[in-house]
Amino acid sequence: MLCNKVLALAACVLGLAGCGGGVNLYAQPAAEFEQAVDITAQLTKDYTGLERRLLKNAQMLSVSSPPSVKLNFKPTQCAVGDPGQGCAIVVRATGKPVVDAIALANSGPVTSKRGLDPLTTMVGKLQRYAGLLSSIAHATTKAQLQTANVRTSSTYDELYASLSDMNRTELKAEADGFKDVAVDALASMYVESERVKLLLTLVEQGEPVVTAVSDTLGSFVGDIQNDYVLNQKDRVMQLVLTYNVMGSGAGAASSTASNLAGQILRQHILKRALSEQFALQAVMSIDAKGAFNQMKTAHTALLTALQHADSTQGKAEVAIAQMMEAVSGFTAAAIKASNTMNAMKGLM
Amino acid sequence: MSELNDQIVQLEENANNLSALSEKWMERGEDAQALTLSDQAVQLRNQISILKAQNRTAALNSLAFAELAQHMDALNADAAKTEDQLQDVLGNVQTAQTVIGAVSKLVTLL
Numbered sequence: 001m002l003c004n005k006v007l008a009l010a011a012c013v014l015g016l017a018g019c020g021g022g023v024n025l026y027a028q029p030a031a032e033f034e035q036a037v038d039i040t041a042q043l044t045k046d047y048t049g050l051e052r053r054l055l056k057n058a059q060m061l062s063v064s065s066p067p068s069v070k071l072n073f074k075p076t077q078c079a080v081g082d083p084g085q086g087c088a089i090v091v092r093a094t095g096k097p098v099v100d101a102i103a104l105a106n107s108g109p110v111t112s113k114r115g116l117d118p119l120t121t122m123v124g125k126l127q128r129y130a131g132l133l134s135s136i137a138h139a140t141t142k143a144q145l146q147t148a149n150v151r152t153s154s155t156y157d158e159l160y161a162s163l164s165d166m167n168r169t170e171l172k173a174e175a176d177g178f179k180d181v182a183v184d185a186l187a188s189m190y191v192e193s194e195r196v197k198l199l200l201t202l203v204e205q206g207e208p209v210v211t212a213v214s215d216t217l218g219s220f221v222g223d224i225q226n227d228y229v230l231n232q233k234d235r236v237m238q239l240v241l242t243y244n245v246m247g248s249g250a251g252a253a254s255s256t257a258s259n260l261a262g263q264i265l266r267q268h269i270l271k272r273a274l275s276e277q278f279a280l281q282a283v284m285s286i287d288a289k290g291a292f293n294q295m296k297t298a299h300t301a302l303l304t305a306l307q308h309a310d311s312t313q314g315k316a317e318v319a320i321a322q323m324m325e326a327v328s329g330f331t332a333a334a335i336k337a338s339n340t341m342n343a344m345k346g347l348m
Numbered sequence: 349m350s351e352l353n354d355q356i357v358q359l360e361e362n363a364n365n366l367s368a369l370s371e372k373w374m375e376r377g378e379d380a381q382a383l384t385l386s387d388q389a390v391q392l393r394n395q396i397s398i399l400k401a402q403n404r405t406a407a408l409n410s411l412a413f414a415e416l417a418q419h420m421d422a423l424n425a426d427a428a429k430t431e432d433q434l435q436d437v438l439g440n441v442q443t444a445q446t447v448i449g450a451v452s453k454l455v456t457l458l
Contacts, residue, residue: 055401058394118408118417125420132427136434187441194437202423202430209419216416220404227400230360231393234367238390241374241383248379 026199026309029302030137036295037130041123043288044217047224048117050283054231060098071098119220126213129206133302136199192309200306203299210299218292225288232280239273356399363392 070092077086088097246266366389373382407413 051401051404054394054397058398061391061394118413122413122417122420125417125424128424129420129427132424132431136427136431191437191441195434198430198433198437202427205426206423209416209423212416213420216413220407223400223404227397230363231390231397234363234386234389234393237367237370237374238383238386241370241379241386244379245383 026196026302026305027137029298029305030133030199033295033298033302034130034134036291036298037123037126040214040217040221040291040295041127043286043291044119044123044221047221047228047288048119050228051224054228057231057235069093119217122213122217126210126217129210133199133203136195136202196306196309200303200310203303203306207299207303211296214292214296214299218289221292222289225283225286228283229280232276232283236273236276236280239269239276243269243273352399352403356396356403359392359396359399363389363396366392 071089072092072095073089074086079086090097243266246262246269366385370382370385370389373379373385
């Protein structure tokens, strides 16, 4: 009889501790959302860089296209720690840099007047949100829950193994130990129940915001990617064709210096064409819009997990009441059994 | 904005046509002709890049984007508040466990 009670009670505690362990139900989706946000943050950073590169190319070509333009570069004025004007390729006639890096950084269309890129700023806000969610989902109790599970399990084994020859004092001590485990399990359940409620409210509130931000950022980054790919495809083709055309003209009557310049240039063009081709392939291999969709999906998955956890917790609250009743019943029954055993020993 | 978009669409169509034509000339081995077209395509793409970047900048500076940023700020404020509330819960539970433990010992002694 007592054995059955202990078994039922231990199963109840284990089950409840398992509910407390239900932290995994939403901690994993929270971690996945945080990871998805980090991926998109890196993408946004990379693609903002790509846009600057596109603009730099446009600026460069607008200066250097006319055939009459000659350039200057003075290696002797290039010093480590001083990457200023002296180390820049300049237009010979004007002395101005072909690409004004400082002006580009300060007045580029992507960069705001305060020097903050709005896309990166928005992603930063998203990262803060993901970090807070993760912090709320994982705060402090995970280790406690694991400890509670282990303690519950070992207490059950001890109880089951030593029940047959317990005296009253030992049984009372076990009952107290068991009560401690029950208190731990109840506390964990309460924390998880509160955590789920708090997270659910927050994530429900955040769902439309995260969706809108994901769609907006995905659209911006996707647009930059398309723009870059189109530009890059034409740029690679232009370089390949230039390489071919320069090769066709080789051997024609011209000065030695001109021939040498032609060969050097051709080698550089091939090197550049390959480098641009690798850059193109790298950018094409990334599904930028897909990454933002994944982030959105990860947040929705977190919401679903929380809704599920919330309904599970509802059932667990009924189980708490049953367990509290069982704990007091067990204590009384255990003491009664011990008394009976002692009485029997006295008779023998 | 709509005018700028129309202009971008038109320029992109031209650039795509030039690119496709250049590819055809290259397939025929007419590299010089292909290069002329390809170079025009690159020049057009550069113009489009600048226009598109202007378009994106306008969108990033728009009221709609600012509003979205405000929603994110409000969400983060709520998240920070939620984190505080959970810390309170954890603190309360710890206190409760300590009290239960003390009462339990007291009962045993009595």
